Amino acid sequence: MLVQIPELLNADQLVQMRAALDGADWDDGRVTAGAQAARVKRNRQLTESHPLARRLGEIILQQLAQNSLFTSAALPLKVFPPLFNRYESGGHFGKHIDTAVRLTREAPYRVRTDISATLFLSASDEYDGGELLVEDTYGTHSVKLPAGHLILYPSSSLHEVRPVTRGARLGAFFWVQSMVRDDAQRALLYELDRSIQDLNQAVPEHASMTRLTGVYHNLLRRWAEL
Numbered sequence: 001m002l003v004q005i006p007e008l009l010n011a012d013q014l015v016q017m018r019a020a021l022d023g024a025d026w027d028d029g030r031v032t033a034g035a036q037a038a039r040v041k042r043n044r045q046l047t048e049s050h051p052l053a054r055r056l057g058e059i060i061l062q063q064l065a066q067n068s069l070f071t072s073a074a075l076p077l078k079v080f081p082p083l084f085n086r087y088e089s090g091g092h093f094g095k096h097i098d099t100a101v102r103l104t105r106e107a108p109y110r111v112r113t114d115i116s117a118t119l120f121l122s123a124s125d126e127y128d129g130g131e132l133l134v135e136d137t138y139g140t141h142s143v144k145l146p147a148g149h150l151i152l153y154p155s156s157s158l159h160e161v162r163p164v165t166r167g168a169r170l171g172a173f174f175w176v177q178s179m180v181r182d183d184a185q186r187a188l189l190y191e192l193d194r195s196i197q198d199l200n201q202a203v204p205e206h207a208s209m210t211r212l213t214g215v216y217h218n219l220l221r222r223w224a225e226l
């Protein structure tokens with residue numbers, strides 16, 4: 001399931017992040033890639049220990065914690081501290097599947113990557129190329145979102161970032177270990193939750209609302225791993 005979270009960051013936060021990132025000292029992106037991914041990865045990034053990545057990552061984590069759409073779609077158990085990357089001058093990341101378990105120096109230490117997330121930090125008209133292509137059973141999805149928008153996609157999917165042929169594409173990326181590991185089960189819960197929210201607006205007093213909400217929680221209880 002691919003889910004778009006619009007406007008995770010507000011305009012002030014975007015300006016603040018862009019100003020900080022424009023003056024940052026970037027590392028070679030291959031330092032966090034596994035052996036297969038390192039062969040196809042050409043970009044620059046701020047790694048986990050970089051003070052700027054920690055400071056800006058904290059803002060993203062705070063926004064995620066307040067975002068009901070993210071909570072509903074991801075059912076997060078652990079979120080890997082956000083990292084930042086920069087693609088320019090033909091920079092790209094060829095087809096790969098993300099590492100299954102990511103290690104981090106501080107809590108939560110180990111994150112099973114159920115969901116991959118990309119937060120776009122450059123406006124779409126600032127660069128050419130740079131689309132995120134995600135393959136699933138319905139074919140290949142091309143994703144290029146406005147600055148401040150987030151895309152969630154299954155970490156199990158083959159994906160790539162196309163070469164950036166003009167300008168620079170700045171982004172943040174991270175992984176989520178979900179309470180519900182299976183993407184299909186998580187997608188069902190997301191659809192059910194959204195339908196219940198809609199019905200709560202339309203027919204809040206309906207006698208079946210209590211039982212329907214109970215079905216959601218009883219499915220989550222059945223499927224959640226903590």
Ligand code: NI
Nearest residue numbers: 096097098159
């Ligand atoms: Ni990836």
